[in-house]
Amino acid sequence: MLRCSQKGQKCLPNFLTKPLKEDLAFTNNYQQRWSVLKKINRRGKSPLFLCLGGDMKPEIIVALDFSDFDDGKNIVETLDKEITFYKIGLEAYLSIGEKLIDYLVSKNKKVFLDLKFHDIPNTVKKAALAAAKKGVFMFNLHIQGGYDMIKETVAAVKSINSDVLIIGVTLLTSLDENYLNQYNINFNNSADYVLHLAKIGREAGLDGVVSSAKETPLIKKHLGEEFLTITPGIRLATNNIDDQKRVVTPKDAKKMGTDFMVIGRPITQSQDPKYTVKLIKEELNG
Numbered sequence: 001m002l003r004c005s006q007k008g009q010k011c012l013p014n015f016l017t018k019p020l021k022e023d024l025a026f027t028n029n030y031q032q033r034w035s036v037l038k039k040i041n042r043r044g045k046s047p048l049f050l051c052l053g054g055d056m057k058p059e060i061i062v063a064l065d066f067s068d069f070d071d072g073k074n075i076v077e078t079l080d081k082e083i084t085f086y087k088i089g090l091e092a093y094l095s096i097g098e099k100l101i102d103y104l105v106s107k108n109k110k111v112f113l114d115l116k117f118h119d120i121p122n123t124v125k126k127a128a129l130a131a132a133k134k135g136v137f138m139f140n141l142h143i144q145g146g147y148d149m150i151k152e153t154v155a156a157v158k159s160i161n162s163d164v165l166i167i168g169v170t171l172l173t174s175l176d177e178n179y180l181n182q183y184n185i186n187f188n189n190s191a192d193y194v195l196h197l198a199k200i201g202r203e204a205g206l207d208g209v210v211s212s213a214k215e216t217p218l219i220k221k222h223l224g225e226e227f228l229t230i231t232p233g234i235r236l237a238t239n240n241i242d243d244q245k246r247v248v249t250p251k252d253a254k255k256m257g258t259d260f261m262v263i264g265r266p267i268t269q270s271q272d273p274k275y276t277v278k279l280i281k282e283e284l285n286g
């Protein structure tokens, strides 16, 4: 049973021992929170692995899709205390590399390394081991890379760092049913295909999946609250959807119960990124 959740208060399972409660209540260090919650989970007790606090979900991860270090740094400085989580994807990693990760870690920010590994098991395992040593809190791979690829990677990485979260990409949010038809993938709709991939990912030991927030309720229903959903394709009603197809507003993503919203251009390309984050937070709290 959970003692949830007046707005602004943390929600804590009431079976927690006092020291664990104190750890959870008084730390804003997410890595520590995960460590504590994982301990509970290992004892098979946690019904809500990521119930970090009713006031905290969903967290915003800002996608730093830049090729220039200073552009990324400016956003991080502008958003300062507003944002803890940042995503480094292919563009930033290949153009800027370690420098941006090191900068974020030095600022106590949490880094999601979004390189979407997809290769044979041995190659992905080795790449993932390298990723897990970079101080990132989360990285990802494509579930379509296969069960063995995922399972071997999870086993290798968790044996050196059990805290790093390993997440599987399901169907990219830039795709929809047209892709399933074009590639002759025999599912009626995106949600069923996403759930199918998520089930394979969970079975192979992943901590969660990347999907659209549209699929979050289905994933949580079948795979449990503790299985994380990381959801890009977030757009305010006034935003251009760009190349995204399965889009959801921040307000709806919260309603769907998503854990993390990944937001790039609506924040980083806006006239006033700090004001846009304020608008998103107002929408979440409204």
Ligand SMILES: O=c1ccn([C@@H]2O[C@H](COP(=O)(O)O)[C@@H](O)[C@H]2O)c(=O)[nH]1
Residues within 6 Å of the ligand: 063, 065, 089, 169, 171, 172, 173, 174, 210, 211, 232, 233, 234, 242, 244, 262, 263, 264, 265, 266
């Ligand atoms: O299915 C996916 C997986 C990853 N992404 C990444 O998220 C951001 C979204 O950026 P926006 O500017 O908010 O569209 C981007 O870095 C993608 O590589 C995704 O969109 N969909």
